[in-house]
Amino acid sequence: MNLLLKSATIVDSKSDFHNQTVDILIEKGVISNISKRISNPNNYKEIQLDELHVSQGWFDSSVCFGEPGYEERETIENGLKTAAYSGFTAVAVNANTHPVVDTNADISFMKSKAEKNIVNLYPIGALTCKSEGLDLAELFDMKNAGAVAFYDYQKPISNPNLMKLALQYASNFGGLVCSFPQESKISGLGVMNENVTSTYLGLKGNPALAEELQVARDLFILEYTEGKLHIPTISTAKSVELIRAAKQKKLDVTCSVAIHNLFFTDDHLKTFNTNFKVLPPLRTKNDVEALISAVKDGTIDMVTSDHNPIDIEDKKIEFDRAKNGTIGLESAFGALLSIFTLKKTVEVLTRNKDRFGIESIPISVGNKADLTLFNPTGSYVFSKGNIHSRSKNSIFEGTELHGKVYGIIANNKILLSN
Known part of the structure; x- marks a missing residue:
């Protein structure tokens, strides 16, 4: 060319x-x-x-495509084309497929489907077998096949000993462990942020406490294991404080935030529009302001679209029953530029690629x-x-x-x- x-x-x-x-x-x-x-x-x-x-090509650290298994939501081919039109030259793709991407053969399949594409696809392998949270998946084999991290997408690891073992084992080969920040017993059946708005709407709440407990737990385990941890899509002011303190202690931790958690608050759910049903849920104005400040000062390392295609049958239904998730690749740049300066927008779309083993290529x-x-x-x-x-x-x-x-x-x- x-x-x-x-x-x-x-x-x-x-x-x-x-x-x-x-x-x-x-x-x-x-x-x-x-x-x-x-x-x-x-x-x-x-x-x-x-x-x-x-600018340098943009990178998104948390993208979902349906293939294999949920091609009605999105295929790898069309997903990568969407990423390209949206300005991304590289995407890290989550393992929430059917079957779950939890073996080296699955990683090889993902990479082969994206071969010779204009966009580079970096597979994220499941942290546990079938993302069930019971036994560690084939982490080392997946790493050798090309997995850049290990993550049970939006499924918290409830067993703290399993998280300890994951961090210890992955540290032997520099593997990046991701842990979704939610304590399931606290979040329960909550479908939105627990706040005055959830009470007003009569919807079950998912409190900030559920996220913060899990973040605190994982940071304690990280300090003990001296492993390498990434906490995807935090959403509360207290989570920012906890991670900032951990970084001051020189723990090997990074985190991300979803763009929509920087843009919208839980007040937007008053219309019961299920497109606003996301996980972690939209929080308060105070949380949004704290997250934006943390992106600016670098406490939050990455901003992600957390692109998650959901078919209409699972979205155009009652709010309680609708699946969590929003697409976000196409709106990522426009939303960020509505919050930050051009310089900061480009910076957050290109920084910290090396955390996922991806080379930055200056112009x-x-x-x-x-x-x-x-x-x-x-x-x-x-x-x-x-x-x-x-x-x-x-x-x-x-x-x-x-x-x-x-x-x-x-x-x-x-x-x-x-």
Whole structure:
């Protein structure tokens, strides 16, 4: 692939051309020249777009596709295409399929389905067999097959000894253990944040305490084992405090937050719209403010779309019975840019890839072109027309968002939106 990007503003603090508007020449998938003005004697394809900005390719650390088993929700092929249109050159894909991804053969299947795709798929293996929380899965074998982490998606490990063993065992080969922050006996049958709003609506509450107890427990176990822990999708102010204190003690812990938990509060459930039924649940304004501050100061390492396609039969039903989850890839950039500056938005979409063993590739001559192309100006109302996923369960439908993703360049390929 040979092409010339014209008048592109580079947003990459690791690049010598950060904040400069330049031409970028790409030959055979490698950046061969960056300059104020580059001629085109070889008549390569030229890309010239309004307010074109370019950054390192974005990474999402928590994405769900249905395949294998739930292809009606999403396939790997269409899921990766959705990721590309949304600006992501790499996604870590969860194990909540049928069967659950818990063997090296399952990891190999996932990787083979994504082979030669423009988007890099990084499989997350289940932490326990069938994600049942009883016995550890084949962690070492899955690591050798290409698993970048181990996680029973949105299923807490109730047995603390199992968590201890997981951290101890995985530390032998540098494996990253993920633990969903929820104490099931406390959360019970709660379907939204336990608060005045849940009382008003007559819905069972899932208290912040359920998350914070589990976070505190896991951090104690982490300190004992000296392992390597990632806590996905925290949602409360107290969880932020606990993780901040653990980092000050130099524990090897990282965490993420879902974009919708930065954007919406539990007040949005007053319409009983099941697209707002997510896990962890939407919390209070105080929690949202604490989470946003923690993203800014780096206590929260990653922001994820927590993209989770759910078919209409499991969403357009009574609130109590509806499944948790929202798609989020397509709305990720627009939502983040509505909360943060452009600099911070790009930073959180590109930072800490190495936690999942993924290389960051600065925009420099001689490096592979792994780029996201976007326009940070303008606003629009997110609608079904913006959705590329098979499932349409978006929490952001009807919400004003900012900016526009043009597409990506990666793996010697280019994909641009229409």
